[in-house]
Amino acid sequence: MKNLLYLFGLNCLLIACGGGNNNTVNENPAAQEPVLNGGGVSSFTKVQPMTGIVVWDGNPNANSGAHTLEYSYMLFEDVVSEKGVYDWTVVENKLNDIASRNHQAIIRFRYAYVGQQTSVPKYIKDLPDYKETQGISEGRETWFPDWSHQELQDFTLEFYEKFAERYDHDNRLAFLQVGFGLWGEYHIYDGPFELGKTFPSKEYQTLFLNKMDALFTDLHWSISIDVEDGNVTPFRDNPSLLNLSFGLFDDSSMAEEHATVNEQRFKFLGLENRYVNNPIGGEFSYYTDHDQQNVLSPNGPHGESYESFIKRFHTTYMIGNDQYKYQSVDRIKEASINTGYKFEVTDFIKTNGTSKITVKNIGTAPIYYDAYLTINGHKATSSLKSLIPNQEKEFTIDYDGNEDLEIICNRLLSGQTIDFKRSF
Secondary structure, eight states, rough: OOHHHHHHHHHHHHHHHHTTTTGOOOOOOOGOOOOOOOBBSSSSSSSSSSSSEEETTTTTTSSSSSEEEEEEHHHHHHHHHHHHHOOEEEHHHHHHHHHHHHHHHEEEEESBOOSSSSOOOOOHHTTTOOOEEEEEEEEEEEEEOOOTOHHHHHHHHHHHHHHHHHHHHOEEEEEEEEBBBTSSBBBSSSOOOOOTTTTTHHHHHHHHHHHHHHHOOEEEEEGGGGGGOOSSSSTTOOOOGGGGGEOOOOOOETTTTTTTHHHHHHTTHHHHTTTTTEEEEEEEEOOOOHHHHHTTTTTTSSOOOHHHHHHHOOOOOOOOOTGGGSSOOHHHHHHHSSOOOEEEEEEEEETEEEEEEEEOOSSSSSSSSSOOEEETEOSSOOOOOOOOTOOEEEEEESSOOOEEEEEEEESSTOOOOOOEEEOO
């Protein structure tokens, strides 16, 4: 009995002194400061820069509020007609026009287009031993470059060297697409295909791809998933080319045979690792009218919604120029908002003169240019570019002021901003 009374008294003493109840100990409340910073949105109501559904630059709906990107083909002959003389006026006008709508550009230079002459510069076409091929593609008379000619090969490399010098760091330009064949899509699916003649040899393609990888240190360049075809390109013969830093575009996204054809190409090209550092884009399938009419329908054209599709393929942008024929502005904008990166700030702690901010990427892809959390000009010690979908990470700013929390990115136009969802 005495022992029981002794133990009871000892327990009461421990409780009175705070022992035996660690939950009541306040862990240095003075170390944490109140978070009074503004910034952020309660929900996403605008399309984020460098993401979303893309329209061509001449689309009358470009300013509907559903887009931040516009697409355009470009012609080599519009820049060069005489050897060594470059006039970038057409490119400048294009980029300035798109930027005037507070949008950024995706462009693709092409030589061959169904039913048209090539865009090979005049001085090359005038060479006596340069011989183009005239053929039929999609039932239309179409011309194909003479890739056996050294001058065309040399010019193409020089052109992109000059282009990179001028536009690698230009914030009017979000992404560059490159390629050979019809529309620059790495195929001549209908027409006179001959390696080394109407299409570059595999040796030249290898040289070109390595050159592109060396030229562009900032601007992201992409090629068609059709490069998987070993009869056309060198990737099957030389898998080391898969180590180059290129993005991908898929010009028949959501087509009926996507799972058996396109998806297999994505797998060969290493989608699951490639998307982490290189953008994945596409264009809605034109294989059938049904495809175009239903890509943004609840179940898509073939049983999968657009939102499910872009999540699987980590899509950043999707060309959908004709969607206004079939869908409302609200639906197109909704699809745009759901495409690409989206940041959510889930926690914000101030301690010892620093701000520790937890961010989750709730989008379908990373952001591909450096972007930083910032308070009053003080930016985080690491970039949001490292954040992949569904990943949550803590970022540190060596400052604890109460000004608005913002996201800055040097690749944006002056009128563009990146939102984040405020959940702290």
